[in-house]
Amino acid sequence: MDRPTTPTDAPGPLELSEALTALRAEAGDDSTGRPSEVVLAALRTTGVLRLPIPAEYGGLDADWHEANAVITALARADASVAIIVFLHYAAVSRIIAYGSDEQRKRLLSAVAHDGRIFASSWSEPGTDAAKQKVSTTATRCSTGAWELDGAKTFTTGAGVADFYLVLARTGDEQEAPQGSYGRSDQGVFVVDSTRPGFVFDGVLDLSGMRRSATGLIRLSRYRAEEADVLTRSHRTPEAIGHPHTLGLTLGAVALGIAQEAHDTAVGTAHGRALPDNPLSRHHIFELGAQLAAVRGVVEAATSAPGDRTGSALTAKVFGSETAEALCRTAQGLAGSAAFSRSHPLNRLAQDARAITLMGPPNYLCRELVVTRMANR
Template structure:
């Protein structure tokens, strides 16, 4: 069954990366950790430099290209797609908010794959909205910062070379922010900084090979130049993320595509495509996938009057479509879908995980609908 091209631009190392994903994704999911071969292929491909500007070793691509490449990777392995998505998200924040020195120092290494980046925003007690952080950054007399606390559900924990850490820099009262607080700041912290320790013991149900775990920071001292963006202004950076058009809905689209490929091929092999009822069901499923893809593409183009709302809608809708599509196709597979080794079950677990990744679908609904009450 022919499918739409996910990117119009040539990509160095794409074939090698996709071949590595096809070979190692299932085993990595069973083992619950990323495949070294896949990580090597990610670092060697051009996807790591997609958003960095050309003069710093990247492609200078927009978020439409990012969404397409993430969907393509997720079609083969959603766990790797999440790792790459977070790497590109941090790279984008450095492009948008980094000082000239930060950009010169970090972006060439991130673009080449020498370094991988990860976001460390979430905390167990702060909730999905990243409020009331327990990770505290204290300014020292020489202008450096001492950061202590713990981060949960950090994708790429233990394999990233640099973390974008969200910390409380000033205690503030409730300021009415829906996501984050005005007293928070971002810091770029290399993984070899003394005092930072990853914990990868977390055993997930979905996205098992995404290296999602905890990051502990114990008197982790970083220079003043490690702060990314304005002091106490992390909420402005976060708001810009929603406006960027990059969406985890692309991961959901990739999962739905993979489920379609699997079910269609199973039906073809069993000679079931001559049954009109089955063809009609498959057509309905295909239509849902195309609708989700169209919304993800629109988010990446950032051409809507409110691009942030479209980005959030794309995450909600594509995530729900992926879950529905996988469930529908699992039923069409019949008894084969109940075998634990059938790939459709891994797709179901991964699709569910997308809805729970930040911003969670429920938080995305809150972010979309809160302005209606003002």
């Protein structure tokens, strides 16, 4: 039964179902490299985008366990769109934690009431994975505003998002000590895609996450006011890693992929009468065990007390690598047809692989987790 959505309502099954129906209708069409306007409209008009926003700004006030669960549900239908929503939630979490009262009111209300989408834009050609060497500059003007210049690549949601959190070099400290992720001579700026100086340079032709609108943006003498500065100086590295402290994890996307691959493979196996074969039965068992393991680490990410960074990054590494292995097993059960470009298992396998490479990539996640353990 239809019911109106209010700022205090949790996103109901019907609302999420609307978004999932739109996703499943076109999940196999990656020709444009981005979600369609139909899908974007479904995200904007349901409770998906405003899920973790506090009720005082018109949001649904959900916790991060619920956010991970919605990301997983979206990933079962289309991992590319789930990634866009994950990064939107990550940006929202930074605004909640680091934004001024004015910024929270202005930006979070724009999401809750107008369906605006956020993206993060850190990476550049030649930038290391820890984001400690970026070329994009933010130069202070005599008026007190900032002028941003530079090019960003691998920006997920490029050309789709309305606002971008852009990492730029401010030069606040010329001899700034290097942090574990980002530096203290950098700042995070809120960039409005409708202002002069913002240029969308198109999407990349990826092998996985092909509908994620991952592409390039460019800033050419983009003027950012002081009210557009989210963080600067020593707060920048902690702001970059903030979503992990909440338990928000890319492992939630991996779980959606693993669940979909598992169900597809088991359905195919029964259609081919493979459970009659003892070896195939063992493979089916392994699929279930792998899926349960991924679910366990993702759920643990938001149940850990205090700072959940270690659990969130562990869920990302274990979830993505296990989902990738699960997809390979599933492809074996499905036979040669699963390796055609159009087969959903092939798409799922490529998407799982992509998560292992997304920032922070799995090798850096391992380093960050072990370093945190050594510093306790």
